[in-house]
Each structure stands twice: as C-alpha cells, then as structure tokens.
Amino acid sequence: MIGALATLLGSASLAASGRDAAPLPRDSVYQLPLLLTTHSGAKQDWRGRRGQPQIVAMFYTSCQYICPLIVDSGKAIDKRLTAPQRQHIGVLLISMDPERDDPAALKAVVDKRKLDMTRWTLAAPPAGDVRAVAGVLGIRYRQLADGEFNHTSALVLLDRDGRILARTEQMGSVPDPEFLAAVRAAATP
Amino acid sequence: MRHFAALLLLVLPLAGLAGDGAARYAGLPGGRFQSALKYEDAKDGVRIKPFALMRRPVTNAEFLDFVTRLPQWQRNHVAGVFAEARYLSHWESPTRLGPAALPEQPVVWVSWFAANAYCESVGARLPTWSEWEYAAAADETRKDARKDPAWRERILAWYSRPSNQALPRAGLQTANAWGVQDLHGLVWEWTDDYSSLLVSGDNRNQGDADKAKFCGAGALSMDDRENYAVLMRVAMLSSLEGANTTANLGFRCARSAR
Numbered sequence: 001m002i003g004a005l006a007t008l009l010g011s012a013s014l015a016a017s018g019r020d021a022a023p024l025p026r027d028s029v030y031q032l033p034l035l036l037t038t039h040s041g042a043k044q045d046w047r048g049r050r051g052q053p054q055i056v057a058m059f060y061t062s063c064q065y066i067c068p069l070i071v072d073s074g075k076a077i078d079k080r081l082t083a084p085q086r087q088h089i090g091v092l093l094i095s096m097d098p099e100r101d102d103p104a105a106l107k108a109v110v111d112k113r114k115l116d117m118t119r120w121t122l123a124a125p126p127a128g129d130v131r132a133v134a135g136v137l138g139i140r141y142r143q144l145a146d147g148e149f150n151h152t153s154a155l156v157l158l159d160r161d162g163r164i165l166a167r168t169e170q171m172g173s174v175p176d177p178e179f180l181a182a183v184r185a186a187a188t189p
Numbered sequence: 190m191r192h193f194a195a196l197l198l199l200v201l202p203l204a205g206l207a208g209d210g211a212a213r214y215a216g217l218p219g220g221r222f223q224s225a226l227k228y229e230d231a232k233d234g235v236r237i238k239p240f241a242l243m244r245r246p247v248t249n250a251e252f253l254d255f256v257t258r259l260p261q262w263q264r265n266h267v268a269g270v271f272a273e274a275r276y277l278s279h280w281e282s283p284t285r286l287g288p289a290a291l292p293e294q295p296v297v298w299v300s301w302f303a304a305n306a307y308c309e310s311v312g313a314r315l316p317t318w319s320e321w322e323y324a325a326a327a328d329e330t331r332k333d334a335r336k337d338p339a340w341r342e343r344i345l346a347w348y349s350r351p352s353n354q355a356l357p358r359a360g361l362q363t364a365n366a367w368g369v370q371d372l373h374g375l376v377w378e379w380t381d382d383y384s385s386l387l388v389s390g391d392n393r394n395q396g397d398a399d400k401a402k403f404c405g406a407g408a409l410s411m412d413d414r415e416n417y418a419v420l421m422r423v424a425m426l427s428s429l430e431g432a433n434t435t436a437n438l439g440f441r442c443a444r445s446a447r
Contacts, residue, residue, distance in 0.1 A: 024268075026267075026268045026269040026270070027268070027269040027270050028268070028270060029270055031268035031270045031271060032270070032271075131305075131381060131382065131384065132302065132305065132431075134384060135301060135302065135384065135430070135431030135432075136270050136271075136431070138430060139384075140384040140385065140386075140387055140427075141384070141385060141387075142382065142385035142386075142387060143385075144228075144230035144231075145228070145230040145231045145235075146230060148230075150387055151387075152387070
C-alpha cells in the first residue's frame with residue numbers, strides 16, 4: 001500500500017520533470033508505477049529507463065541454481081553484441097525477494113559477476129509490488145516455506161517505450177538465436 | 190493533475206476503511222491448514238495468519254463505484270498491459286452497467302490488475318490462494334467439510350452449471366461456518382498469488398521435467414485427488430495471465446489482522 005503510494009508520488013515527480021512528454025503506449029510495461037531500489041542504493045522509477053531498449057529478468061540473489069544462469073544468459077547475449085550495440089541496450093534484473101535483496105546483497109552479485117555497472121542494474125521492488133511486476137513480465141513464482149522461490153525464468157526484451165518485443169525461457173551461456181536476433185535489431189540504431 | 194491523483198490515493202483508502210466496516214468482512218482465525226495441494230516444502234500444512242475476508246464477491250455496482258473514482262480503470266482508459274480487450278465488455282458503457290450487468294451480480298470480465306487495484310482502493314488486498322482455499326473448505330456448519338462426499342458432490346454439481354446462463358446475484362447463498370458466502374457455485378475468483386500455482390500447465394513434461402524453468406524443488410501436485418473442485422480452480426488460475434478476463438471470473442478482497 002505504502003509502496004504503491006510511493007511509486008505514484010515518484011511518478012508524479014517524474015512527470016513533472018517533463019522527460020518523455022509523449023504518452024506511454026497502452027501496452028507498455030511502464031504503465032505499472034514501480035519504484036526500484038538499486039544495487040547502489042538509489043531509488044529509481046523504472047519508467048526513467050524509457051528511451052532505451054532493455055533486457056529485463058527476475059531473479060533473487062540467494063538462489064543457488066537457476067538465477068546464476070539468468071546472469072549467465074544476459075552476459076552471453078552481451079558477449080555477442082558489438083560495442084556500439086551494447087551501448088544501446090540496458091540490462092535490468094529485478095529481485096523477487098525484496099526482503100533479503102537489499103542494496104548490499106545486490107551489489108555483491110554485481111561485484112562477484114563483474115557486471116558492467118554502466119549498463120546493468122540489479123534492483124528490488126517494494127514487497128507489495130513483486131506480484132504486479134511479475135505479472136506484466138509474465139513470470140510465475142511461489143515462495144517456499146524455507147524462503148527460497150519456485151519460479152519461471154525468462155529474459156524479456158523491451159523496446160524504448162517498454163513494449164515487449166521478444167522473450168525467451170532458454171537460459172544459459174548459449175543464447176536463444178531468435179531472442180539474440182531481436183536484441184541485435186533493437187540495439188542497432 | 191497527477192499530484193491530485195496521488196493525493197486522492199492518500200485519502201481514499203482511509204475513506205474505504207471508514208466506509209465499509211465489519212459488515213462487509215468476516216474474520217477468520219487462521220492456523221495450520223492442510224491444503225488439497227501437495228506442497229513439498231510444507232508437508233505439515235501451510236500456516237495462515239488471522240485475516241478478514243469479504244463476505245460476498247465484489248459486485249458490478251461496487252466495481253462501478255471504483256471505476257468512477259479511478260477513471261484509469263474504465264474500459265476505454267485502462268492500459269492494455271493491465272487488462273485485455275474483453276475487460277468489462279458486458280457493461281453497457283465504460284460507466285454504465287446496463288441489462289447484461291445487474292448491480293447485485295458479481296463483477297466478472299475483470300483482470301487481476303484491476304481486482305488488485307480495487308482491493309487497494311478500499312484499503313484491502315486480494316486473498317492468497319491458501320486463505321481462499323481455507324475459507325472455502327467450510328460448509329454451512331463445519332469449518333472443514335472436505336472429507337464429506339456429499340459436500341464434494343454439491344460443489345461439483347454447482348460447477349457443472351453452464352456458464353452461458355445469467356449469473357445469480359451475489360449474497361444469495363447461505364453463509365458458511367466462517368460467515369462467508371458464494372465461495373462455491375457463483376464465480377471463480379482471483380487470488381493475489383494466482384501465478385504461484387506452478388502446476389501441470391507450467392510443468393507439462395512430467396517425466397522429463399523442464400527443470401531449467403524452475404529454481405529449486407517445490408513443484409506442486411495434488412495431494413487430495415478426489416477434491417476435483419480444487420483441482421479445477423488451480424488448473425484455471427494457473428492458466429491465466431494477469432491481464433486476462435473471463436465471463437465467470439470475479440474476486441473478493443481480504444485484509445490482514447492488525
């Protein structure tokens with residue numbers, strides 16, 4: 001509740017700044033107000049990412065098995081882009097475990113996996129907004145009794161206005177060729 | 190304008206709390222509950238905290254009041270990412286119910302996002318699946334009637350009613366032992382965590398499970414195979430996306446105990 005309010009207030013100030021005056025497309029995921037807390041401790045309305053295509057995924061830092069693969073998948077795509085293409089695409093990993101994924105926990109993954117902080121953002125939404133952001137991204141999850149999560153994994157490619165261009169559930173160091181082609185197209189100015 | 194909308198949001202939940210009081214909700218004590226679903230991570234049952242649940246599903250009249258207060262949820266304004274094109278398509282207009290949507294009928298053709306926003310606007314939230322299942326285990330006299338074959342038969346008979354008939358009014362059924370009505374036999378209902386039900390549809394390759402889709406163990410299976418009514422609910426909810434709407438899917442709200 002308070003989270004939703006904070007995001008709405010955040011959106012009000014974002015709109016007041018006059019950035020991106022054109023209305024958002026109705027099928028943009030940025031229709032959802034979402035105030036993220038990033039690995040550097042900054043509060044960031046995800047609608048501020050509008051203007052640049054993004055690869056978005058959901059994960060959580062204490063996950064031992066598939067979540068490292070999600071990072072691998074993003075890095076594998078990065079590796080196959082040209083330097084100029086890389087500069088045209090952001091990577092956003094959103095935690096489904098905001099209770100444990102504070103900036104320190106997120107930053108530890110950034111450091112350990114040597115992620116390019118100019119382009120990669122690891123961030124946690126307010127606890128009350130996790131189900132909604134998962135909903136717009138088409139991710140299903142359930143928190144288990146021990147605090148771990150059972151979840152589907154996907155990389156979602158957003159265009160500059162937050163519309164979903166492509167998605168893949170193929171994880172690992174060999175990217176889904178169709179998804180990679182879509183990323184290349186989106187990242188080529 | 191935006192600041193005004195934000196201000197409205199500050200005020201409305203309080204108005205909602207003051208406005209609908211105890212009459213609209215029934216209090217449930219919670220406790221350890223054995224789901225009909227088999228949770229590998231919670232074999233001894235799930236723990237449910239005390240909560241309050243709306244006695245009836247939200248009606249067309251109540252939902253009309255909501256979209257009047259928050260026009261961004263009117264069918265001609267709603268973002269496509271939050272509701273598919275059929276959202277509230279049975280209403281005569283974005284702000285008029287008309288003959289196909291009587292005020293006392295439960296609202297249907299609503300997405301999870303819209304249901305979630307409605308509950309938030311009245312200072313509430315959607316119930317979790319476990320809360321819903323726990324409340325719905327009761328019949329008129331027993332808090333857990335699920336072992337009674339006659340009770341199961343009654344539920345299944347309700348579900349076999351064709352969905353192309355007009356929906357009855359909400360609140361016609363006798364309340365169950367918790368004081369909650371219409372959990373069976375009227376409409377299907379959204380839960381907060383509809384997308385937590387990672388069963389069959391998400392896990393089709395039984396023998397050769399697509400393990401890469403899941404993080405760790407904890408996939409669900411049916412523990413109580415005779416409880417087809419729960420199976421039907423789960424199959425339905427697990428097949429939905431948050432923007433989906435259907436002719437017989439509505440919702441009610443819950444509140445955590447303070």
